[in-house]
Amino acid sequence: MLNISDSLESLVDELSKLPQIGRKTAQRLAMHIIKQPKEDVEKLSKALIEIKEKIKFCSVCCNITEDDVCKICSSEKRNKNVICVVEDPKDVYAIEKTNEYRGMYHVLHGRISPLDGIGPNDIKIKELLYRLDEKETGKVDELILALNPTVEGETTILYLNKLIKPLNVKITRIARGIPIGADLEFADEVTLAKAIEGRVTV
């Protein structure tokens, strides 16, 4: 690209660092930003700074929040005896949207993935163990492992299961099976096998 302006170049550089935004998309976004009213661009710029200043991790569940303890952890209406373990803050939103679950969460911020060099100490397992300590935070009856059904997710489940079993907490995992609205014909073998394995009485 013809170097017309250093400020354009540096904006394109910064934008193309974002995930799934290549150089060409970054150029298109930069061109759009040039045409936008100044106030709109200032709003975006301010929102970026603000999020880094305000967002922190909940000291209990490690989810993102603006407070020391997030709204779910500080709510009186939620069942403190059940903890749902997820990989990412996005998963908390996904589960909250179902309006079915009224317990607590714990966000691991990743999963054990030896190939990527992510071990048990790189994710929030220590914080989870602290919460399971009865003397510290009260009795937890059940731990629901809602990790993604990938190789890394399974590894993390196996690891957590081994680690937590001695603590005498019931450990469950979310069901794997045929998604609602899907067709048996098009389900893959592993999913179908898991669905048969996990059959329930009608």
Next chain:
Amino acid sequence: MLNISDSLESLVDELSKLPQIGRKTAQRLAMHIIKQPKEDVEKLSKALIEIKEKIKFCSVCCNITEDDVCKICSSEKRNKNVICVVEDPKDVYAIEKTNEYRGMYHVLHGRISPLDGIGPNDIKIKELLYRLDEKETGKVDELILALNPTVEGETTILYLNKLIKPLNVKITRIARGIPIGADLEFADEVTLAKAIEGRVTV
């Protein structure tokens, strides 16, 4: 989405105003930004503000630039007698990358599109006419219309042709035909017809 944080919501709002970025992508980008080091986010935020402060339109060709007159317009090495008219600053980059054209440019910042309510006065036609005025800026021999071969582009070409013909300037348009590397078999009828119509002696 569960309203966890106002600053997250407002960042997602601002990001989803960008072209081709929906709410879901904006959420993913925001989550990525939360995980980034503070310096990186500050750099992006600063780049956004800087571009609005520094970028302006060249007073001659209306291309974007950081100076009053852009590098191409102020260059001594370029042929001032030929002006290539394009719709958008992006088109200037595209033509510059060919390393074939050594004349000047004029950026219209749009094309005549009655359906979108864009008339001749909404794009930089007045500025082009001023440049064609011999007494003001010197003799222009040729005007190359490098507009996109769309209905709106054609409309703009027709309008400019009618307007500029009396000024006694040679008006040309870039060739329409089969792109290099393409297959005749897969070319659409209009392109193929234009390619035959515009045939040249070998």
